[in-house]
Amino acid sequence: MKKNSRSKNGSSLAESAVAAIILVPIALAIIDLIVIVAANGINDTAAKSAARAAANQQDAVTAGQAATNAFSTFHTSNVITAFSGDSDWNPERVVVETRITVHLPVPFPGFSDLTFKAKDVEPVVAHN
Numbered sequence: 001m002k003k004n005s006r007s008k009n010g011s012s013l014a015e016s017a018v019a020a021i022i023l024v025p026i027a028l029a030i031i032d033l034i035v036i037v038a039a040n041g042i043n044d045t046a047a048k049s050a051a052r053a054a055a056n057q058q059d060a061v062t063a064g065q066a067a068t069n070a071f072s073t074f075h076t077s078n079v080i081t082a083f084s085g086d087s088d089w090n091p092e093r094v095v096v097e098t099r100i101t102v103h104l105p106v107p108f109p110g111f112s113d114l115t116f117k118a119k120d121v122e123p124v125v126a127h128n
Contacts, residue, residue: 028106032106035105039116040118042100043117046074046098047085047098047120048120049073053067054122055093055094055123055126059089063089071083071084079102079104080102081113083099083100091124095120099115099116099118100115101114102114
């Protein structure tokens with residue numbers, strides 16, 4: 001009887017190719033997920049920082065300036081392509097909403113840019 005003439009190296013190459021077809025898209029999706037989680041955390045931190053800064057002010061004008069100063073510490077990059085924020089101050093509370101646009105490093109069709117919104121409400125702690 002004749003033994004199997006196929007090489008084990010050839011079957012290993014085929015197995016590696018199939019594994020790469022499956023594992024490469026998964027690895028690329030994981031990279032996007034890491035970017036999404038990090039960007040969402042940055043957005044939440046920006047909203048919280050701006051709300052805390054504005055809550056320590058005694059009027060709407062200085063609260064808006066404090067929130068803007070807090071926003072200025074967060075910069076755009078190749079991944080975070082846009083950053084904006086709004087604040088609303090009244091004598092009882094401050095509401096800050098931030099928005100960032102994230103460009104995914106490995107874009108999937110229809111999902112190359114994502115926009116995240118964060119909102120934080122803090123009680124005003126500064127008193128006249």
